[in-house]
Amino acid sequence: MYFQVHQPFRLANYTVFDIGKSRDYFDTKKNDDIMRKVAQKCYRPTNNTMLHLLHKHPEFKIAYSITGTALEQFEQYAPEVLDSFKDLADTGRVEFLSETYYHSLSFLHNKEEFRDQVAKHYRAIKKNFGVRPQVFRNTELIFNNALAKEVQDMGYKAVIAEGADHVLGWRSPNFVYRAKTADKIALLLKNYKLSDDIAFRFGNKGWAAWPMTAPKFADWVAPIMGDTVNLFMDYETFGEHQWADTGIFHFLKAMPKELIKRGIGFQTPSEAARHAPKDELDIHAPISWADVERDTSAWLGNRMQTSAAEQIYSLRDEVLASGDEQLITDWRKLTTSDHFYYMCVKWFADGDVHKYFNPYDSPYDAFITYMNVVRDVHMRATGKQPDTDKWTGMVSQWMRA
Amino acid sequence: MKVLMFGWEFPPFKSGGLGTACYDLTKGLSHRGVQVTFVMPFAPEDSKADFVKIRGTASYSKRLKLSRVSTVLTPYMTAQGYEEALHRMQADVAKQNKGKTVKSHVKVKGVSTGSKEIYGLNLFDEVNRYTAAASIIADEEEHDVIHAHDWMTYRAGINARKRSGKPLVVHIHATEFDRTGGSPNSNISHLEYQGLAAADLVIANSNWTKKNVIDQYKIPESKIAVVHWGIEEDRPEYHMKFRSPINDREKVVLFLGRLTIQKGPDYFVETAKKVLEHEKNVRFMIAGSGDMQNRMIRRVAELGIADKVNFLGFVQGEDVHRAFQMADLYVMPSVSEPFGLVALESLKNNTPILISKQSGASEVITNALKTDFWDVEEMANKIINVIRHPALHYELRRNSYHEARKFNLDEPAKKTEDCYKDVIGRTRL
Incomplete structure (x- = not known):
């Protein structure tokens, strides 16, 4: 399981009449308000839950990718959240991934800028959590052959991508793959059906499987053949996209126990990457985890x-x-x-x-x-x-x- | 189903959106098999033939009968504007009759000779005259439901309801508050209130109008239905692709509407000044006439932007489409706009729009720039960006043109027919 943690610096209402006069591009108040709100609804309770689960189940492991813009805003507006991430890091069973500091599309526009932003993020993670990331995830899981090559050359062991149907075809996302252009780096693909069951459909009363419960979910995971089931989602799923009253926190608290009961273990992305690759994928046009198109549109x-x-x-x-x-x-x-x-x-x-x-x-x-x-x-x-x-x-x- | 409809304008005798709306609505209803008798002032004597000739819509005009009552009152009129309009209409009618092969009608002739005695010089005399004549027509015409458009026809509707006992649907296209920017003529608002109160059902053309009717007249919400306007899906004029040599040199920003307080031409002019302080290659065109015209011309001179602002006067027919098509952006800064059909017309002509949030159109059009009518800075901010960034213009234009396809004439007609059925069903109980 890997969770994406991100907050952008939202712009102020900057008009043509401000050009040349004001450099207050960012809406400090709005960013502050949103960060406090999400911290209260999601980050604090979810981090507490995760910490509790890590203490309770020695098998339990998770991973985060936290953007630089989110880290800065934690520092400014919700330092206690940053501290709780540090507590999670201290358990030794939480992996932190690499990405562009500014959660940017720089890979698609300027490779030098991409490398600069990745390096900046690497330093920020090392400074905050004392670890050196080994697995890369690009903004919005944007991925293609060129990215695999690029991050392999940067020394990463694995890279995360969307298990998009149009690249997998009949193949299962529950194995490790490699890219045609880069034979040393492991490709971890998101199981979007199970991930989206939690991230998008959990609280949807019109969904046939509603209400989703931990035992039900574990029953779906248990029979899966493969080396890894990659559940990747926005961290804000917990409490923000799916509000507490949907029962998402109860679900999260009960899930590890139900999975363990059914003989399912946990692994971090760098552990999952040790499985032998099943096949080679040849991806030219960039894929992503967004919208039905799973592209950059x-x-x-x-x-x-x-x-x-x-x-x-x-x-x-x-x-x-x-x-x-x-x-x-x-x-x-x-x-x-x-x-x-x-x-x-x-x-x-x-x-x-x-x-x-x-x-x-x-x-x-x-x-x-x-x-x-x-x-x-x-x-x-x-x-x-x-x-x-x-x-x-x-x-x-x-x-x- | 037979509808006795009281209206004020019908093409070609129209000065604005109400005439178009009545034309479109009756056309849509006739397609659905609803028979409409449209009672209006100033209809040509040989109405059927005239109508067909002008519009060439023989297929449905057979089902639409026009009855006439004579007057010069226009629905947009304030009491003070009445006399001015009388003169204008005389001139218009004279112009329209010139060189036309259709037989001119007696009453029209009467007006154009300037014999004012035939008609009341007082606005309310006009309404009384219409009401009296309309009642006679109502007795002659068989109907299942009565439908009255805007305050001038409300008393005619109320009388007809008394005589036939059929349900009355009152349609509100604009309240007196909309027209006057919040300083209503008390006689008009009284008539407006009477009609709204007496109606079995009120049709408002937007949630904005509905809210105004509730706030200003305390009409119960349950009695008000909202029917947003549609527009003719396609017309050859939409595709003229008219461009002028001006388009090679400058961006064109258009205002098209009556120059009255309701339409916010003053905000347009102030915005133009702000835009011109930042972007020089832009021309502002003001199409329309009205009681604020001279004030606007003076203001433009005062601001020192007369070389960048053109007053086109009242435009009609194909010229409307030409104006839209040569414009890069249409701006509708209305202070209070019950719907704003002209915004849809602009989209059909493939010109993106900037409209005030105080309009019904802004409820239903997503792909538009929107600001408060009073927010001159924000309007300028948006216009300048459209001028600076072809990508913005391109996306607005492409997406709004696409969106405009969802508007047609059948949808409002269907909803109106549903209103008739509902009210007939209810009053039978």
Whole structure:
């Protein structure tokens, strides 16, 4: 079991009239409020539960991937949560994974930036928890052949990815795989059916299997053939996405015992990676764990998103060359994938989830605020206004499309 | 089912959205086999032929009978605006009749000669005249339900209900509070209240209107149904792809609506000033006329942006579509907009929209930029970003055009028919 812990730095309502005048890009109050709320509903009670389970069951093991932006906000707004993660680390049965510090899409845009952000995250995990991560998970489980090669070269033993149907085909996610491009690194694939039973469907009264109980879940896991059942989900599942009144905490408390009863053990990702790979996967187009498409369209599926990403990454050289630490940090916070997720217009099919996590009324508002900030960053980095986009050319081209 | 409908406008005699709405509704109803007798002031004498000729919708017009009562009152009128409108309509009618082969009708001629004596010079005389004439027509026309559009026709509806005992559906397209920006004429709001109170069922064209009716007139919520407007799915005019040489040089931001307090043209002008402080390559077009026109022209001069703002005057017919199509963004900053059919028209013409949150349209359109009507800074923020970022314009345009497909004429007609069935069923008990 691996849990993703992430909070972005949400933007303030930054308008064109703030450009050149204000550098308060981030909504400190909102970020503070959300962190306190989620800490109270999820992080504190869930960490307590996990600590209790680790004490009670010597077999029990878990893993976390905590983003740098979440770590910073724990430090600022909920230091007690950071301490409780340290307590969990001290049990020695909690593994911490590597990822980009800013939970960014940098792998898809700029490999150097990707390596910088991974290194920064590595240092943060080592400093906070005293461990050196050995398993890598990319933002939103974005993965392809190239990523496998990249992180293998960086020295990781295993990498985590989505067990997407369109890459697995008839194969089971419950084995270790390897990528075509990288024969030394183990590929751990999410069992999305069982993971999503907890993460998405748990409290859904319209679901045929509702109400879900620990014995029922353990009965589903017990007959599975394979070397590992990878349950990967957002940590905020507990208490935030699935509220306490759904019974999610009771479920979590009872689950290890029920699994152990049925002869099922626990392993951390680096332990699971020791199994021999069953087969080779050849994945070109990036896959992810988002939406029904399991691709990158939630972040880079429309022109606002691709244009915003192009503009922010095109500023990298100038931002870094400025030597202005504050500017560099501000710029990096803007690479966080959430900003692009807010601009997603796939309202109708996957709308509910997007809406729930979206602080904006619309994807257009998200784009407007983001681009206002990008313009200010551009001016700080280059000392001049960005060129006006070649509108007529581009638009007439699109009109024909 | 037979409906006796009291309305004020019907194309080509219309000055705004109400005429279009009545046209669309009756068309949709006739497709569903509902027979409508539409009682309106100023209908041409040879109404059937005239109607077909103008609209070319022979298939349903046979089922739609037009009856006429003569007046010059328009539904958007404030008491003070009455006389001005009288003159305008005289001019319009004269213009429309010029070069037309259709037989002009006696009453229209009467107006165009300027013999004001024929009609009351007082707004309420007009309503009285309409009400009296409408009652006679009501006696002649067989009907199962009565449907009255906006306050001018409410008394006609109430009278008809007294005579035939059939249920009365009162349709509210705009309250007096909407029209006057919150300083209602007490006579009009009284008439409005009487109609709403007497009705067996009230149809509001948005939740925004419903809320206003509840707040301002204390009409019980249970008596109010919401029927959002639709729009004709396709018309050849939507696809003219009109562009002007201006489009090669500048972005065009359009206001299209009556220049009255309700439509917020003043906020549009103030926004234009703010935008122009940041982006030069943009032109603001104001299409429409109304009692605020001179004030707006003066304000534009005062702000020193006269070279960037064009007043197009009242536009109609294909020019409406041309205006939309040459615009890169349509802005509807209405102070209080019961629905805002014009926003849907813009989308059908493939022009993205920025609309006020104080509109019914904002309840039903997702892919639009939305602000409070008074928030000039936020409107400017959004307009500037549309100008700066083709990606934003592209996505807004693409997604809203797609979304506009879900609006049609059948849905509101179906819901209206359901209202009739409901009210007929209830009053039988």
